[in-house]
Amino acid sequence: MLFFKKKKKEEKQDSEQKYIGPDPVFIIHLLMEDKCVIPEKESMVKIMEKHLGDVQCNKFENNMTGFLALNYTTHFKDAEDAPPQLMITECQKIEKPLLDDVSRSQLWDCEDSEQILNTCKYQVIANDMMAVGMYYKDRADMLVNYAEALVEMFPSCKAVLFENSKKMMTREEILNNSYPKETKFIYYAVHARYFKNQDSDDYLVDTLGMSTFFMPDLQYYFHGMNPNNAIQSAYSLLCYMFENENPIKSGDTVNGNVDGEINPDVKWKVYYTDAMMKPERAVIDVNTGEFASGKR
The missing domain is CATH 3.30.530 (Alpha-D-Glucose-1,6-Bisphosphate; Chain A, domain 4)
Incomplete structure (x- = not known):
C-alpha cells in the first residue's frame, strides 16, 4: 500500500467527461x-x-x-x-x-x-x-x-x-484459475489499486486497465470501511460495465457493498470526474455514502 496526499483543490465533476483511451497495443x-x-x-x-x-x-x-x-x-x-x-x-x-x-x-x-x-x-x-x-x-x-x-x-x-494495468499474475494463477470466461479479462488484466491518505484515515481505491475497451476506470475515496469492500465492489461493477457496454451515466446509483457483500438495498451514487492518482484520466467516482470522503 502506498501513501498519498490529497489535492487541495477538489476535482471538477463533469457528466460529459470522457475517459482517456483506448490502448492501441496490449x-x-x-x-x-x-x-x-x-x-x-x-x-x-x-x-x-x-x-x-x-x-x-x-x-x-x-x-x-x-x-x-x-x-x-x-x-x-x-x-x-x-x-x-x-x-x-x-x-x-x-x-x-x-x-x-x-x-x-x-x-x-x-x-x-x-x-x-x-x-x-x-x-x-x-x-x-x-x-x-x-x-x-x-x-x-x-x-x-x-x-x-x-x-x-x-x-x-x-x-x-x-x-497496460501494471497487474501481475503468476503462471500457476493463470493455469489454474476458475474465473468466469465471459469476464475473465477483468480479473486478469484490470488492476485494483489502493492507497492511504498520509494526512488522514482516508483510503483511495481505483482501477487501471479499462481503457483497453474505450471504458473508464473506477475510483472510491472513503474512510471507515474495509478497503476489500471497495475492491470487491469495483470488480463487480467492472464486470457489469463490461457485460453491458458501460451504460453508467453521472448521477446513476449502483449497489453498495456492506460487510463484504453486494447489497441491493444500499445505493451508492456515481459521477464521472478526474482521477485522483496518476495516470491522468477520467474515471467513474463511486460515492460510498456514509463512508465517503471529500466533497462531491
Whole structure:
C-alpha cells in the first residue's frame, strides 16, 4: 500500500467527461529467471491453434514471431476488415525495471511478487497489433486466450505482467484459475489499486486497465470501511460495465457493498470526474455514502 496526499483543490465533476483511451497495443511481459529458447515453429502453431483457433504464422525470425489470429476480425473505417496480429519476441535480458515504485507497491494480490521481480532477469514480450478496431468483447476473448497460450508455450515463465494495468499474475494463477470466461479479462488484466491518505484515515481505491475497451476506470475515496469492500465492489461493477457496454451515466446509483457483500438495498451514487492518482484520466467516482470522503 502506498501513501498519498490529497489535492487541495477538489476535482471538477463533469457528466460529459470522457475517459482517456483506448490502448492501441496490449503488451504482455512473460518473466523468466533464465534465458529461454523460443519453441519450434510447429510447437508454437499447435499451442496457438489450441487456444485461438486458426492462426497463420506470417513471420518467424530469430527475434520475432508473428501470428494472424484468423478467427478474429479487426474492423477498419476505410479499409477491408482483417485479422489482428499477435507478436512474440525472443527472450531478452530485462535492462531496466519494468515497474516504478508506485506500481511495484501495488502488487498486493500477486504472491511472491518481490521475489519474482528480484529473480527474473529475462522476459519475452508479446502484444497484439491492429486490434484496436475489434469489438471489445472479441478483443478481450482473444487476449485471454493469448495469455493462456503464452504460459503454456513458455513453461519456465514465473509470472505475467500486463503492461497496460501494471497487474501481475503468476503462471500457476493463470493455469489454474476458475474465473468466469465471459469476464475473465477483468480479473486478469484490470488492476485494483489502493492507497492511504498520509494526512488522514482516508483510503483511495481505483482501477487501471479499462481503457483497453474505450471504458473508464473506477475510483472510491472513503474512510471507515474495509478497503476489500471497495475492491470487491469495483470488480463487480467492472464486470457489469463490461457485460453491458458501460451504460453508467453521472448521477446513476449502483449497489453498495456492506460487510463484504453486494447489497441491493444500499445505493451508492456515481459521477464521472478526474482521477485522483496518476495516470491522468477520467474515471467513474463511486460515492460510498456514509463512508465517503471529500466533497462531491
